[in-house]
Amino acid sequence: MKSHDAVPQARDADPMKVLLIFPPPSDKYSRDYKNAIGSGVPLGVAHLGSSLERGGFKVEAFDFQIPGNNNTRLREVLRGGFGMIGLSVFTLSAHSAYDIIGKAREASPGSTFVVGGPHPTALGPAVLDECGADVAAFGEGEITIVELARAVAARESFDAVKGIAFRRGYLPSEIVTTAPQPPVEDLDTLPPPALHLFDIKKYAQPGAASLYFPSINMITSRGCPYDCSFCFKKLWGPRCRFMSVGRVMSDIAELRAKHGAGEVAFFDDTFTLDRDRALSLCEKMLEEKKPLPWRCNSRVDRVDAELLALMRRAGCYSIGFGIESGNAEVLKKCGKGITLEQVRNAVELARRAGIESRGYFIFNLHGDTRETMEETTRFALSLPLTVANFTMALPYIGTRLREIVENDPGCRVDSARWNDWSAYCDKEPLFTQGDVRADELKKIISRAYSRFYLRPSYILRALKRVNSFEQVKSYIFAAGWILSATLSSFFVKKNR
Structure with a gap:
């Protein structure tokens, strides 16, 4: 295992303070979180934090997922005086992130505001025209954010900082784009994520997914060689890079010793992509x-x-497992590259090995019809899954799905909401196909949940899994959501 030498070492005697903010999804921005069920430590922010600390900067993190963390609390935190404020932005959180920037700038007008993450990477320099930030960072950010922080601290030009776009001049300003930042080739050279910036005990995963607490997320690889139409890949790219087995084991030991991890949730896109590495890690x-x-x-x-x-x-x-659809033609169209036989075989093999399976399904993929979505629901019901997640296809910026839908006359795009990033959270379809209406699509999804989770046989199996009070609370939370979705489906049907 190599030393963590990808990030430049500290050199300033009086380090600048940097605040890293994780904005909430836009549909949850207007109200405080009552609990952190379903949330986990934002690993992207934690990785940026450790790189900045290794670069010699003082770092604080502010996660809007945590109960009590709101704009009022943020204004209090900003009194500490930060030279740079960075926000990790997903499309689902873009609307809230932009509003946070405006409010935070009022409280901290001298700070340099930076946005990074999947959404800015997908939009490119144009993101600066809609977000109000000073700088946008693209792709992997560990090296970029340290270079940028040093330029801010030294009041130097940003021209030499790779992987960013920034504003130069005033009224009108010019947007300057620098050379790309190469991806980190050896992930072992990155320092472990700065989990100490967060109160681990305030995070909890849903009982339907986790058994042990606290459940701490971990990513040990980057990149995906597959070409699913609904997935955005430009952040890490198609080429896969892996942490060594030794480094992974070292990080797991730290999670257990320093943070009291009850379990590890590996968030790699495909944990078993390199079979030999997976075998070695297990050994x-x-x-x-x-x-x-x-x-x-x-x-x-x-x-x-x-x-x-x-x-x-x-x-x-x-x-x-990302199963996506129960229809072979829809799977083919979305570029998933799997068969229904492979799905059934993998889930059955996992069951025989004593491993629970979670199945992820997407409704309204390109080519979906009322009939194919019913096939997907029935297919999910036929599998020995412990968890099934049914979502609606979202045409994220930078995905092939977005381009396909825009160019298919058979798809009806909601043009008023297509580029309204807050609309990606409101559970209303952004496009429809064939004779399936938007309200019917919502009903299909809510009925899939109720048909899967309200089966007596499933409820009995779920009760047998309960091994902690945290799980009981999570099941109550999930049951309330499913009941709400079921009632919503009933009233949609009644009022049609």
Whole structure:
């Protein structure tokens, strides 16, 4: 395992203070979070924090997911005086992030405001025209944010900072785009995420997904070689890079010793993409006296009986599969590259190995009809899944799905909301196909949830899984949501 030498070392005796903000989804921005169910430590912010600290800066983090963290509280925090304020922005949080920038600038007018993450990377320099920030960072940010912070602290030009766009001059200002920042080739050279910036105990994962608390997220690889139409890949790119097994084990040991991790949730796109590495990692875990429980995500065509059996022995109790659709033609159109036979085989192999399966499904993919979405629901019901997640296809900026829908005369785009990023949170379809109306599409999704989770056999299995009070609270929370969705579906049907 190599030393963490990708990020430049500290050099300033009187370091500048940097505040990193994780904005909430726009639909939750207008109200305080009552709990952190469903949330986890924002790993992107934590990685940026550790790089900045290693670069010699004082760092604080502000996560709007945490109860009590709102704009009033943020104004109090901003009294500390920050030279640079960065926001990690997803499309779902873009609207709230932009509003936060405006309010924070009033409280801290001398700070340099920076946006980064998937949404700015997808939009490119144009994001500066809509967000009010001074600088936009694109792609992986660990190296870029340190270079930028040093330029801000020294009051130097940003021209030499790679991977950004920034404003130069006033009324009108010029937007300058610098050379791209190369991706980090060796992930072992990055310092571990700065989890100490967050109160781990305030985060909890839903009981339907987790069994042990606290559940701490971890990413050990970057990049995805697949070409699903609905996925945005420009942040990390198509080429896969992996942390070494030694580095992963070192980070797990730190999660357990310093943060009291009850389990690890690997958030790699495809944990088993490199089969040999996955096997080696499991073998190392088995050398521990008591391996930490963990869960991960994979693809149905990247698992087999031998691998799953070893994963279970090493502590894996749950695996997530992106199944997307129960119709072969829809799977083909979205570029998923899997078959229904592979889905059924992978879920069954996981069951035999003693690993629970989580299935992720997307309704209204390109080519979906009322009939194909019913096939998807029935397919989900036929599988021995512990968790099923049904979502609506969203045409995120930078995805092939967005281009396909825009150019297909058979798709009806809601042009008034297409570029309104707050609309991506309001659970209303942004496009429809064929004779399926928007209200019917919503009903199909809510009915899929109720048909899956309200089966007596499923409820009995779920009750047998309960092993903590946190899980009881999470199940009550989930049950309330499902009941609300079911009642909503009933009234939509009654009022049609």
